[in-house]
Amino acid sequence: xxxxxxxxxxxxxxxxxxxxxxxxxxxxxxxxxxxxxxxxxxxxxxxxxxxxxxxxxxxxxxxxxxxxxxxxxxxxxxxxxxxxxxxxxxxxxxxxxxxxxxxxxxxxxxxxxxxxxxxxxxxxxxxxxxxxxxxxxxxxxxxxxxxxxxxxxxxxxxxxxxxxxxxxxxxxxxxxxxxxxxxxxxxxxxxxxxxxxxxxxxxxxxxxxxxxxxxxxxxxxxxx
Amino acid sequence: xxxxxxxxxxxxxxxxxxxxxxxxxxxxxxxxxxxxxxxxxxxxxxxxxxxxxxxxxxxxxxxxxxxxxxxxxxxxxxxxxxxxxxxxxxxxxxxxxxxxxxxxxxxxxxxxxxxxxxxxxxxxxxxxxxxxxxxxxxxxxxxxxxxxxxxxxxxxxxxxxxxxxxxxxxxxxxxxxxxxxxxxxxxxxxxxxxxxxxxxxxxxxxxxxxxxxxxxxxxxxxxx
Numbered sequence: 001x002x003x004x005x006x007x008x009x010x011x012x013x014x015x016x017x018x019x020x021x022x023x024x025x026x027x028x029x030x031x032x033x034x035x036x037x038x039x040x041x042x043x044x045x046x047x048x049x050x051x052x053x054x055x056x057x058x059x060x061x062x063x064x065x066x067x068x069x070x071x072x073x074x075x076x077x078x079x080x081x082x083x084x085x086x087x088x089x090x091x092x093x094x095x096x097x098x099x100x101x102x103x104x105x106x107x108x109x110x111x112x113x114x115x116x117x118x119x120x121x122x123x124x125x126x127x128x129x130x131x132x133x134x135x136x137x138x139x140x141x142x143x144x145x146x147x148x149x150x151x152x153x154x155x156x157x158x159x160x161x162x163x164x165x166x167x168x169x170x171x172x173x174x175x176x177x178x179x180x181x182x183x184x185x186x187x188x189x190x191x192x193x194x195x196x197x198x199x200x201x202x203x204x205x206x207x208x209x210x211x212x213x214x215x216x217x218x219x220x221x222x223x224x
Numbered sequence: 225x226x227x228x229x230x231x232x233x234x235x236x237x238x239x240x241x242x243x244x245x246x247x248x249x250x251x252x253x254x255x256x257x258x259x260x261x262x263x264x265x266x267x268x269x270x271x272x273x274x275x276x277x278x279x280x281x282x283x284x285x286x287x288x289x290x291x292x293x294x295x296x297x298x299x300x301x302x303x304x305x306x307x308x309x310x311x312x313x314x315x316x317x318x319x320x321x322x323x324x325x326x327x328x329x330x331x332x333x334x335x336x337x338x339x340x341x342x343x344x345x346x347x348x349x350x351x352x353x354x355x356x357x358x359x360x361x362x363x364x365x366x367x368x369x370x371x372x373x374x375x376x377x378x379x380x381x382x383x384x385x386x387x388x389x390x391x392x393x394x395x396x397x398x399x400x401x402x403x404x405x406x407x408x409x410x411x412x413x414x415x416x417x418x419x420x421x422x423x424x425x426x427x428x429x430x431x432x433x434x435x436x437x438x439x440x441x442x443x444x445x446x447x448x
Binding site: 113114116117118120121140142143144145146149150153154158160161164165166168169205207209210211212213214215216218 | 338340341342345364366367369370373374377378389392432433434436437439442
């Protein structure tokens with residue numbers, strides 16, 4: 001296939017062997033978000049039920065978010081991490097999702113080193129980290145706020161780098177200001193992982209500081 | 225200047241306008257590490273003296289490390305972040321240091337988006353973060369272990385991405401296995417920011433968990 005016969009930016013991008021999706025945009029969005037909506041009640045059930053301690057409603061919603069993150073990191077981003085070399089030629093559903101998403105950011109089809117490394121870390125460290133955080137809150141482990149902080153910081157830093165590297169390249173990998181590809185895929189679907197992790201970083205930080213104040217005030221000055 | 229007339233990898237790299245260093249390798253290493261060694265007693269004096277609380281020797285050494293990090297992040301990496309667009313044509317001392325270092329990793333002269341963004345964040349967020357951590361320990365602030373964790377995680381994640389992106393590209397930006405350029409510049413001078421931050425992450429984590437255990441055991445169950 002001629003290297004220019006693809007729907008990605010920049011048009012000069014070499015996507016040798018690119019195979020167009022068989023599913024159209026609406027089908028992909030419907031199946032993908034339909035799948036997320038279908039799985040949400042199950043995640044909510046887990047978050048709201050399987051806990052040894054009494055958790056607030058807001059905490060249960062955070063756990064539900066973390067379960068959702070864990071699934072997205074491990075399955076969607078894990079799929080990309082594993083198949084990034086030839087994802088532009090693949091026809092399975094998740095590859096078609098990535099080929100659709102890449103219309104907003106073609107780095108996902110171009111083996112961009114930063115994108116691949118960041119997604120690999122997100123998938124296989126932060127994904128399990130999300131599940132571990134949920135478990136830690138359900139069992140009131142002493143590392144629960146710590147692991148929430150570490151996972152959220154990883155998501156936050158990865159996403160800041162994701163935006164800033166593309167900004168530095170002048171947003172050449174997608175059609176700038178396009179309502180669907182730029183604003184929905186590239187901006188909205190990523191900025192969630194800046195805003196919500198930032199809130200969870202603040203949440204963890206306040207609790208960690210408050211615990212430290214208690215320890216400092218109790219006169220336990222063994223460790224400084 | 226012909227684009228191939230430079231000492232960097234890959235030889236095909238376009239370094240239009242490259243001006244060779246006037247200082248030779250030994251001069252650069254001598255002045256740079258000499259400068260660090262000269263500034264260390266001052267940093268050690270600060271770490272070991274200006275504290276309102278009694279700190280252990282190991283804690284003072286950690287603060288000395290963080291002061292050194294802060295200086296390197298803010299001045300050396302800050303210089304790169306500001307001048308990365310034309311650093312290959314500049315002749316000031318820090319630019320010559322970067323032109324020498326880039327013999328181990330030419331991404332520093334090629335405006336590599338990840339390298340520039342990561343270094344900018346390191347310089348202007350983690351640099352001040354290091355100084356804030358030192359201040360927090362000297363004044364026994366409740367956020368001292370938290371900020372040490374955040375700064376060290378940033379350094380750690382940035383450095384893991386730094387190595388993994390170059391590995392993914394097959395180490396094309398420097399002469400692989402070269403004793404000075406690969407092992408000393410690229411590996412040793414960076415792996416420090418994996419090993420030491422990892423130790424500080426563990427240090428912060430243990431303290432944070434221990435504080436949480438105290439709070440959990442004291443029956444203060446307001447926040448979960």
